[in-house]
Amino acid sequence: MDAERYTGHVEPGGSTAVRVLDDAEVRKVSVGPMDNAAYLVTCRRSGAQVLVDAPADPDRLLALLREGSATARLDLVVVTHRHRDHLGALASVVAVTGAAVAAGADDADAVATASDHPVDRRLRHGDVLTVGHLRLDVVALRGHTPGSVALALTEPSGTAGPDAAPGRVHLFTGDSLFPGGVGNTDRDPQRFAQLLGDVTERVFARYGDDTWVYPGHGDDTTLGIERPALPAWAARGW
Template sequence: MTMTYTGDVSPAGPADVRELDALTIRKASVGPMDNNAYLLTCRRSGAQLLVDAAADPDRLLALIREGSREARLDGILTTHRHHDHIGALASVVAVTGARTHAGVDDAHAIADAAGVRVDGRLRHGSMLPLGDLALEVVALRGHTPGSIALVYREPSDARAPGASPGRAHLFTGDSLFPGGPGRTSGGPDFDSLMDDLEQRVFTALPDDTWVYPGHGRDTTLGAERPHLAEWRARRW
């Protein structure tokens, strides 16, 4: 893979591109709330998935064309129902005809707010195909009832005896950021999100897992893991 990717982007700037063996990740920032949008491209098949059609449909369509001259878009994954993550959803669907996917408990609200049909209603543990690849759905309940993250695992080197699994890449929406979990209403919602993060993310994935959040800079699970007790104590 290339080593120049930093994940630092701005609304007026270019996408940052990360080339993995089987997947290309393009990160761009859009809209007045500086939302991150991610275009995932299967390098073998050319299939493409957009994570969060948040705002600025023209910029997102240009991003899609960066991955495919034919502006191919197979799917759009919406990480959660909040308005700043669906502002360009209807426009991008209208131009590309892409299938839409969201967590089952947010799907109805997204469909109503964006005026689009949600084709794939995803649950914890679902697998979302992307060409020759597959992404695992992780439900992270708390920021919204149906918030989801996606995990892509790089293939291990099958030629190496005892090779460990390849690095994981985690697209978290607004459920995990550098420095803490996403915003909740507190109380049970905070506890739910922290429980899911600890059990489904920090226990399940190693420290070198790269985290791609819905706003701002990237991080790794290793950078955040030492602070879990601190987040619990401060309640945010």
């Protein structure tokens, strides 16, 4: 798919949305009964690949790997949080590919139990993941679950791809940030305050309006679209 046609919207079981950057490609598919998004980030220089969440339908996810690399290489799976709809295919994908598994430190034990597969790396806020020549910054966004993490991919200076913008960030947020609000905190005021605080301080205060947000379900958005609504989110309390 041409990069200009990337919309961030994919139908369950449908075709892959692809965004081509100067140094990376981002592929998005929707799988499973809860319309979960899985994202494959491919380093264009090395062929290294990281899968963000392995929700369901391992055959579709393995086909996604082949779309990104002729060898179906997979270096790492990052599980954004402990909920089963984001890791149902994890053990199957890892069994075929041998990829390492990473998850937020405070969700890692639950991820291992739910998937029946160990977590190789426990992520904390400020950690950096290197996949080929790509750098992914770990942003802890606590509240939806204690160990929820987002990943930030920043386009390097001097990029010139068809959809490139030097310094722009691509943020994979799991269930912590969506179009229209933060993730579900079960109406718990403490969890909501923590999640909104993390999203405000660690995302909106740090990254620019052109930051592209790739959520765990549904369509993508940008921080510029969502930023004006922050006071309304705080006022409604969810």
